[in-house]
Amino acid sequence: MAILTVDPTAPASAAVGEQPLRKTAWRAVMMVSLIVLIAGIVRLAFSPVQEAAKLELGLSDYQISLIQGIAAALPMAIIAIPLGWLTDHSKRSRLMLILGLCWTVGMICSTFANDFASLFVARMLAGVGTMSLIPVAVSVLADLSAPTQRGRAMLFLGMGNTLGPALAFVLGGALFTAFSGTLDLPGLTLSPWRETSLVFGVVSAVAILAQFAIREPARHEVENASADLGVMLKALGKRWKFLLPLFVGQISVIMADAAAGVWAVPVMQRDLGLTVGEASGMLGGMLLLAGVLGPVIGGFVADRGHKSSLRGGILLGAVIASAVGVPAAIFPIITSVPTFAIVLFLLLAAGSITGLITATAIAVLVPNEERGVCLGAFMILGALIGLGVSPVLVTLGSQALGGEAHLGLSLAIVGVVTGAISLLGFMMAMRNAPAPVVAVEQP
Known part of the structure; x- marks a missing residue:
């Protein structure tokens, strides 16, 4: 198997502000994006079958929201900053392999969970591994x-990150339908979900082998090679007027x-009368389309905005x-x-575009040695608030509105409010965006 790496001989710039002349290692970019796709599949592989699991295990909507949100959010909040430091100062290819093992074990353990506690722990392992990869x-x-x-390179990561969940719904719905019929795994007597x-767990285990084809690339655009966490946090603090609204x-x-x-999917089953296969297929189709168009649009818009004279132009696409x-919410x-x-589809495409542009903005406007910690801090807030709180907010909202029958209305309210907040955040981040980092090779 060929080892994929970046050309370490690319010359550094001698002139201040001039970018280094190096080529993009597209084969390695594709390989990393494939790993991100596999992680995306595992991250949402439980969602198409959650209604069946809920019925078999006697769970409530509130317990499902904890499994799908808090299970991964709490441990992520604990490991995010250390993981960010390791990202900046250790072998990242090895970190990716460890995370792959983590989410694979979690996916397989989900198969054999028999109650709320065991399913919570299994999804915690899967969620922490998949979300830590980004x-x-x-x-x-x-x-x-x-x-x-960089925007065009990031679009492949964005496509993997959105196509993975799409495939989780498409394949998950199809497999559940097949296993609900005449298809069975040989030698096993298990319920369809x-x-x-x-199946997802076994596929993930096989896909981990692809990670051995990735070698650690040389680090570029290093502003300060110090490994002191306090120094990095202080440096990030100087950019708070940009980073805080960007995070929001x-x-x-x-x-x-x-x-x-x-x-x-539960709303489509309950309110629109669709089956698991129909609902999962439709959501998967929307994710597939958004996963292709969103990163392509976001990548090219980010690069175009970065080249413009407009302050924070790299974020203009995220504002729109x-x-x-x-x-759309x-x-x-x-x-x-x-x-x-x-x-x-419009909602999913918008989210795909903003995610790609945000990642590109951090990759361009934050120095190399601070990116991991910056993204680690983002992961804490993203895990606790974005992934952990929002599913629970929807269930609490439906209870306040009169019960689980009002799930759709509560979901719409949460979506509109968070959407308005995101618009204000991106507008402020664009206004306060710093100048791009001067690229200097690490000796």
């Missing part, structure tokens, strides 16, 4: 790509997308996309299936 992958791709092509989970903007988008990812996401209360699908 900042490591962003750091790797930043060093595999030239600064002027468990067989579906086991993207975390609010994550809240809307996470809530939709957890509850869209978040504005589209506000009205009303999809859960739409009763027409075609209109429901169109509006849901």
Whole structure:
């Protein structure tokens, strides 16, 4: 198997402000993006079958929201900053392999969970592994790509990150339907949702082998090679006027997308009368389309904005996309299936665009040695608030509105409010954006 790496002989710039002349290692970019895709599949592999698991295990909507949100959010808040430091100062390819083992074990353990506690722990392992991968992958791709092509390189990561969940719904719904019929795994007697989970776990285990093809790339654009965490946090603190609203903007988008990812299929089953296969297939199709178009649009818009003279121009696309996401968040209360699908697609595409642009902005505007810690801090807030809180907010909202029958209305309210907050955040981040980092090779 060929080892993929970046060309370490690319010359550094001698002139201040001039970018280094190095090529983007596209084969390595594709390999990292494939790993991100596998992680995306595992991250949402439980969502298509959660209604069946809920029925078999006697769980409530509130318990499902804890499994889908808090289970991964709490441990992520603990490990995010240390993981960010390791991303900046250790072998990132090894970190990716460890995380792959973590989410694979979690996916397989989900198959054999028999109660709330065991399923909570299994999904915690899967969630922590899959969500921790993104900042490591962003750091790797930043060093595999030239600064002027970074948006286009990140679009492949963005496509993997959105196509993975899409495939989770498409394949998950299809497998569940097949296992509910005549198909069975040889030598096993499991319920359909468990067989579906086991297939995803086995596929993930095989896919881990691809990670051995990735070698650690050389680090570029190092502003300060100090490994002191306090120094890095202080340096990030100087950029708080940019980073804080950027975090608010993207975390609010994550809240809307996470809530939709957890509850869209149940809403379609309960309110639109669709089957698991139909609902999962439709959501998967929307994610597939958004996963292709969103990163492509976001990548090219980010590169175009970065080259413009407009301050914070790299974030202009995120401002526009978040504005589209506000009205699109009303999809859960739409009763027409075609209109429901169109509006849901707009929400998912907007989230895909903003996510890609946010990652690109951090890769361009934050020095190399601070990116991991920056993304680690982002992961804490994203995990606790974006992924952990939003599914629970939807269930609490439905209870306040009168019970689980009001799940769709509560989901719409959470989406519109978080969408409006994200728009304000991105506008402020664009206004306070710093100048791009001067690229200097690490000796």
